[in-house]
Amino acid sequence: MTDVPFIAIEGPIGIGKTSLAKELSHQFDYHLLKEIVEENPFLGKFYDDIDEWSFQTEMFFLCNRFKQLEDIEKKYLNLNKPVVADYHISKNMIFAKRTLQDDKFDKYEQIYQILTKDMPVPNMMIYLNASLDTILKRIRLRGREIEQNIKASYLAQLSQDYEAYMNDFEILHPNIPVIRINGDELDFVQNKTDLDLIINKVRQSLNNQLASYK
Template sequence: MAEVPFIAIEGPIGIGKTSLAEKLSAHFGCHLLKEIVEENPFLGKFYDNIEEWSFQTEMFFLCNRYKQLEDIEQYYLNQNKGVIADYHIFKNMIFARRTLPADKFDKYKQIYHILADDMPLPNMMIYLHASLDTILERIRLRGREIEHNIKSSYLAQLAQDYEDYMNEFERRHPNIPVIRINGDDVDFVNHQQDLDDIIDHVGQHLANLQAIAKR
């Protein structure tokens, strides 16, 4: 049976995950899975006081992302319909490890593994990364009021956490291709050629997946 595309796009806040997911899902005719962000009732409080509101914020995200992935597995992947997502549930551990105190992180980690360990892995990852200046500018341009109080130091550490995690992901899952895109050099929103190059790259990997599945 042909390999069903499940592409997850990841990277720090404001890097352009949703924009790219929308463009790729439209091009390749895949279902678009978008994470719930602004609907999180704790997020604004979290950016004001991370220590006070981190556990509530992370638990809301975990439960909603679990339900979303459960649904796409049942209604899309198991029905041979491709999915392109602007996140994967592994990101929860990146944020939780950074924001939760040790005792709450231990509890959170147990819940995470109970929920997430049998969730489907993507068969392709796209990792968007950029310098802090680029990330800050893109957050400013999209103008979400809820993000006005994000500290630069938090974003810088988050970017490094993502880099560390993606390196680990490649070591742990050598058979899952990771496409790395440097946002300092690539602007797929405003430059069609940059988008076309990404589409070509993704298309080549999808062709490889199909070829492997037919062996």
């Protein structure tokens, strides 16, 4: 784990990860790493027929995120330039476990382990979550055509998967602080006071980490 600030933001689809990453990038003058989403040529087909298109969709995401993180390590972290990302590559396993059949998941996991074993690990996680109603509302508001066919049941299950994943993450990585943000209570896009509250939480965590490195 690098001692250069490397913040990853995670949470279900539509929760506001990219919006918050942009705000933090601007506030702290960190490089912004955005995941490739709409460029995935399989994603629309995936939302229409998950079983048929899940493996292609997940492999596209994995390969592109691997390349992004490889570049980030070389061009930023290794040069002591801080980064804030709107995803953590381990999210791939959340989706793969939910969408892939057993035989394809086994193949996928082998490739995932090979590609990610040397990847840089964030030294701070921000976890955004909210009720299904809030998530659905935010997906509608941002208006991505490709997301309009997402089933509410899929989003609900994904939210549960994320919660379980983050609980395990905190156990497995006790030295990586996790800042949890409840999207039902805080709307950092519409409310500057809520945004300032989150920024102060992040700043305090960064200061604590800096003190621990000295």
